[in-house]
Amino acid sequence: MGNQLSERAPGGPFLPGLAQSLHIVVVGLDSSGKTSLLYRLKLGEFVETVPTKGFNMERVRLSGGGGGGLYQVWDVGGQDKQRPLWKAYARRTDGLVFVVDAADTERLEEARAELHRMARCPESQGAPILLLANKQDLPGAMTPAQVEKALSVHELSPSTLLHTQGCSALDGDGLQPGLDLLHDMILQQRRSQRQSRKKR
Template identity: 50%
Template structure:
């Protein structure tokens, strides 16, 4: 699993992929590993990065499971420093899904991460789109497991109206990245299917 070349998409999907690209905004505190995760997806290797000033953007074709076709994504990785967090609102607007990255080896910042995550899900229309939480740096011995971190962040308090998934990952090894994105893709498709059913209900042919 990994990146796909245009020829691997098949002629129909390849020609139309740019019109069906899924827009995903990536948020999280500074030093959580957002950019490292993005470049692990792009290059398939660990890349040392500097704190993002502004944003990074990448358009990637990813094969999430061996049996599936490639999925076209447009990722927006937004800086996590205090002064940049007000920008998250703009990048969340119009996104098909949100990703929030947490440094699972830095317990001193869990409360800060929880507070910022709550702000994200309270953004206008944010609860209408799926949320994927990456518990990053699981390769480190002091990291907190995804199940425990899920409770610390209070994900169960979001209610049934928001689709979310917690995934243990490592930007260093690539562990869990494609599995998490596969779940995110499933949630996006389920939401779209539900929206189509709702439209047919209110506007029958």
Template identity: 40%
Template structure:
């Protein structure tokens, strides 16, 4: 309840990616440091986390939006006021990489997300055959796709917790705080 009454700056961060990429698992690992069994997200999950940016407290609201094909057409409703986008990719699912890349490209073309920082998560690094971050950068042509915005690729395993804390720190570091919130 303290979040709502505080004068701390608040930032909205979108957690997007195809279904089964590991978004909800990542969200609850960040929030509660536990691995949870999840079911496909219909709609969204939202969690608020306290953080510090430039030694000042901020509140990060993470919006985990469902990644099924029917849900993706609603992603743009969440673009407004986004301080950063975290796009989660199942780095072990080579068959769906093209689909993930196309959805990321479509998302980043949104006028509301112009210049918005991107953290691309190469999730499921604990699965044999998962793409490395270099392979993912090349496959997604990130240098070209992310021209005009800050971006970063982070390997992680949401279920194991590897790279999750680093991801959250990077999100906080890269998130744009709206001028009116400072």
């Protein structure tokens, strides 16, 4: 659904007439629930998905809180061979969503390494990060605080705006509050950049 078998990254105005939409990139390990989260946002229901080859892109209009508005969401495949492409999709992004399967404790070290790599790559540096601890509906899922600790979020640059939010693609819990906070962080980042330019 919406899957594009192309490895081109976005560039320039993302779609005609949508220059004001926020460009959000969703990354994370394979099977973390990225595509299910995207279609929960788009359709308001849980959709069974297959592993993403390349990317999915959807325009999502959200309402409520500070995060209301139009989002252009790029969901990029999380398999090993696709991860080097993440940074190309993150170029010129307004915000980054990193999805973690909070019930899969065996892959947290792998997720930690990928989160830190993305936070430090020049293409996405400065972009606010929403860390989604997905699958909170499953027994034994780690809390957002436990996921933060396991992913060593405290080691990221102090200038990185980051919020960790528990969520579930199955029932949609936690998604809207998380996106509202990402929207707020994006606005905060833009204000900070404007002030920085004025001081030069």
